Amino acid sequence: MSQIYNRVALIGLGLIASSMFWAIKRAGLAGEVTGYARGQATRDTARRIGLCDRVCDSAAEAVKDADLVVLCVPVGAMEQVARDIAPGLKPGATVSDVGSVKRAVIEAVAPHLPDDVYFVPAHPLAGTEHSGPESGFAELFDDRWCILVPVPDTPDAPVAQLRALWEGMGAYVDEMEADHHDLVLAVTSHAPHLIAYTMVGVADDLRRVTDSEVIKYSAAGFRDFTRIAASDPTMWRDVFLNNKEATLEILGRFTEELFALQRAIRTGDGEHLHDYFTRTRAIRRGIIQAGQDTDAPDFGRKKTTQ
Amino acid sequence: MSQIYNRVALIGLGLIASSMFWAIKRAGLAGEVTGYARGQATRDTARRIGLCDRVCDSAAEAVKDADLVVLCVPVGAMEQVARDIAPGLKPGATVSDVGSVKRAVIEAVAPHLPDDVYFVPAHPLAGTEHSGPESGFAELFDDRWCILVPVPDTPDAPVAQLRALWEGMGAYVDEMEADHHDLVLAVTSHAPHLIAYTMVGVADDLRRVTDSEVIKYSAAGFRDFTRIAASDPTMWRDVFLNNKEATLEILGRFTEELFALQRAIRTGDGEHLHDYFTRTRAIRRGIIQAGQDTDAPDFGRKKTTQ
Ligand SMILES: NC(=O)c1ccc[n+]([C@@H]2O[C@H](COP(=O)([O-])OP(=O)(O)OC[C@H]3O[C@@H](n4cnc5c(N)ncnc54)[C@H](OP(=O)(O)O)[C@@H]3O)[C@@H](O)[C@H]2O)c1
Ligand SMILES: NC(=O)c1ccc[n+]([C@@H]2O[C@H](COP(=O)([O-])OP(=O)(O)OC[C@H]3O[C@@H](n4cnc5c(N)ncnc54)[C@H](OP(=O)(O)O)[C@@H]3O)[C@@H](O)[C@H]2O)c1
CATH class of the missing domain: 1.10.3660.10 (6-phosphogluconate dehydrogenase C-terminal like domain)
Known part of the structure; x- marks a missing residue:
């Protein structure tokens, strides 16, 4: 599998983000993957187990120069994270998320993003009852579905690129309207x-x-x-x-x-x-x-x- | 494991009965296991796959000389089966069942049994979503619980013997009151x-x-x-x-x-x-x-x- 993004940033380092990291590495889908989690303990664990090429101490640092930023935090935390990263986003970058709900996440995140980035919400239908940075594994998304929920007026290219990433991580991809x-x-x-x-x-x-x-x-x-x-x-x-x-x-x-x-x-x-x-x-x-x-x-x- | 009953009869040849047969064989818990099922097709299948040492064409024939008779039919069919087998039961035999409900089965079965047999209702807490004679396997009861629900005034010996059978089939055994x-x-x-x-x-x-x-x-x-x-x-x-x-x-x-x-x-x-x-x-x-x-x-x- 070839590289799909130059640099990917994962915000939140729990089950989904850690599984994404291992799946991205398995297939060589990104040049570098940076990561950020709110808690010092989580960041320490991530560094200890080699989760992410570089764990950053702020969200702003993690998203700097990233071509894809994925919000992997609970749905209720999405808005605050969007506010935090918005100023540091690279023009032309894609922002995505993995939240289990889509309409509310779009309403919480979209208003805070600058006009020169693409927002492509997503939801991988795969999980376990475990959580945290140590619960992830590369196979989580294999043969599972990931639903992309592009917002109106999103050009095809960033959607196709994100689709390629999820397919590279082993998932089948569908598109659907948020509601x-x-x-x-x-x-x-x-x-x-x-x-x-x-x-x-x-x-x-x-x-x-x-x-x-x-x-x-x-x-x-x-x-x-x-x-x-x-x-x-x-x-x-x-x-x-x-x-x-x-x-x-x-x-x-x-x-x-x-x-x-x-x-x-x-x-x-x-x-x-x-x-x-x-x-x-x-x-x-x-x-x-x-x-x-x-x-x-x-x-x-x-x-x-x- | 040594033999616990000389002859065991299984009435009904579905998931539970077939698993019992393979588990009894695995550990050599009975001298001979006879079986009966209502449908000709089920009996044919049982004969084809070697389920039971002897498949009989009537319930009366299957229970003849049996030391243990286990009713492995749906709860609603227990009463009729009890009526059918009662006249042919050997004095001193134990009658048991595997029904998922106990009070109603006791009320349906006990009145029809002769006074010279012991009734020890039981319920193995193990199953799958499959049914029929081909769905059983010897490991079904391994490390699962089987609950015995002895009726009042049952002597200890037949209860202990049935307990030994279930333990020999891999289960843990508990006793409990029907309600x-x-x-x-x-x-x-x-x-x-x-x-x-x-x-x-x-x-x-x-x-x-x-x-x-x-x-x-x-x-x-x-x-x-x-x-x-x-x-x-x-x-x-x-x-x-x-x-x-x-x-x-x-x-x-x-x-x-x-x-x-x-x-x-x-x-x-x-x-x-x-x-x-x-x-x-x-x-x-x-x-x-x-x-x-x-x-x-x-x-x-x-x-x-x-
Ligand atoms: N688990 C599933 O089955 C599943 C399946 C599909 C989608 N999802 C979605 O994926 C997202 C993440 O779920 P997960 O299972 O990966 O969760 P998780 O293992 O509990 O990890 C959550 C991560 O988010 C961070 N976080 C929590 N609250 C935060 C806040 N208020 N601000 C900033 N960061 C915060 C946590 O940081 P700290 O560790 O530092 O607290 C942690 O790194 C959720 O939106 C969920 O709906 C989950
Ligand atoms: N499956 C579970 O998960 C599970 C777990 C614990 C206990 N149990 C209990 O075990 C008993 C048997 O369940 P199972 O899963 O083994 O069922 P099953 O695979 O569907 O087999 C039922 C057997 O009973 C016979 N039968 C059905 N209706 C009858 C009737 N009216 N008269 C005479 N025989 C009849 C069937 O004969 P034909 O094939 O000839 O129709 C078949 O041999 C039930 O009382 C159930 O509550 C089930």
């Missing part, structure tokens, strides 16, 4: 996360079932919920606060359907339940065919991954 | 399954998001829901209809909590969200420490399992 992105993600990610958090909270709260019982007997479905619900609280708080409308819409529909199924249980309507459960199987088959999961049974993953 | 079992399972399995089914149904229903979008972008949380929601419709219909009370209680609490979180999103109460999400992380840590899952990030399981 549609936020709705799709509310369905496939944001609502499921809130639901998993809720169910885990209920289990924790139930006095008649001890925590150790919940933990011992988690294999039967609950385990997957706890993994989802172990994700970073700050990141997810920001996601929900910044994708309010779509998330609440999906949750509204969810409770409607849940009530209908509860009624079927209460009244003993086995046919309704059976029909509903049969319909949901088809989606699963689609996901396996699309290569986003394997058909191998999951019977408690062993310590072999990574 | 408590049903409540614990409502929390760790039944409610999570219904919730996953519901969320997948909502996604499928949403006209503004296409199925192919849902499928392509499923990696971010939704994927785990679809796996859970791909489980057998008949089995799960029976579980909900037979664990009505506990499931509805947990779902009631779940909706309460979900409403509180929805309100926090609507009013922008980030602190409430952050606190809630922080609390749920602890449970996850407990599960990893208890060895019921791995800490390795799940970034789309590759086709390496099994």
